[in-house]
Amino acid sequence: MAETQRNIILTGDRPTGSLHIGHYVGSLKRRVALQDSGRFDEIYILIADAQALTDNADDPQKIRDNIIQVTLDYLSAGIDPEKTVICIQSQLPALYELTAYYMNLVTTARLERNPTVKAEIKMRGFNEGGVGLPVGFYTYPISQAADITAFKANCVPVGEDQMPMLEQCKEIVHKFNSTYGEVLVDPQILLNENSACRRLPGTDGKAKMSKSLGNCIYLNASREELHQKVMSMFTDPDHINISDPGKIEGNCVFTYLDAFATDEDFAEFCPDFRNLEEMKAQYMKGGLGDVKCKKLLERVLDKELEPIRKRRAKWEADIPAVYEILKKGTMKARETTERTLSEVKEAMKINYFADDALISEWEHR
Ligand code: TRP
Secondary structure, three states, X not given: OOOOOOOEEEEEEOOOOOOEHHHHHHHHHHHXXXXXXXXXXXXXXXXXXXXXXXXXXXXHHHXXXXXXXXXXXXXXXXXXXXXXXXXXXXXXXXXXXXXXXXXXXXXXXXXXXXXXXXXXXXXXOOXXXXXXXXXXXXXXXXXXXXXXXXXXXXXEXXXXXXXXHHHHHHHHHHHHHHHHOOOOOOOEEEOOOOHHHHOOOOOOOOOOOOHHHOOOOEOOOOHHHHHHHHHOOOOOOOOOOOOOOXXXXXXXXXXXXXXXXXXHXXXXXXXXXOOHHHHHHHHHHOOOOHHHHHHHHHHHHHHHHHHHHHHHHHHXXXXXXXXXXXXXXXXXXXXXXXXXXXXXXXXOOOOHHHOOHHHHHHHOO
């Protein structure tokens, strides 16, 4: 147990739909960079189907379909199954045993304070108009702590909205370790440095990309879809004539450029400006039309999506291989999570049959 801490990453996603460029720039792209950095001993991505079921209990088919969909998104974004273990939450029973024990270390009052869960309860209409709050949903931060600790992850690269989950997890780790002994690893959250990447708005300017609002650009968007989405993007509604001064704030085109465009992109696609700062200055002054900015954005996004499309086409043609990746990854994750569970049970003194010490303890009373 006293081995030196290895560098272990765990991230996860709920398989409720295709991933969009908000997921990509906020998390997926960085997972690929971290994967390729060579700085980590183990990297896991957990497809959190059981967590998705906590508020989709009536639609298991949706979750089932998205297991493959999300894996295709990972692989096409550049996740390499040789370096990153992709695994499925519901197939890792150790996670649920850990959850059960952690539940004793968390109060209902503490769960009620979780701002992410609070916002989600509101959004989903739980506790309103006779719609009850499922216990599984209410307690998912505890199960997420089990996810993170089962892999002994010390690094969790996720979006800002996951901060309260990490805080909850840290509290469980401290409580567990001080009660039963140092077994669990204290995880650190790794946020994106580029704030535009942290929360990419929908193409309509609404705070979040969401399937039901139709304001997403999916990772598997075709050239035509991309064109249509960028050209209809929300900009500055008061910027009517090209000569009018325009606003940058709340203007999606610029938010997206902030997240994606590099100086090299300007040299390649829009040499009138050296960088985004110059373009913004001109826009604010007046004399720069939306279409020119949108054309740049479309080319920048297309450059990003093209290799992703190519890899997707390759994997889509070989679904049995995708299935094998999931199966192999899940088997590997089973070993890891079972090992942690054994250590947890030993620390909690509930490993009765690991040896027969219980007999001698009793005999020497
Ligand atoms: N709650 C995360 C989300 O909605 C998904 C998730 C489940 C996760 N288990 C995790 C993220 C463990 C990081 C670590 O995006």
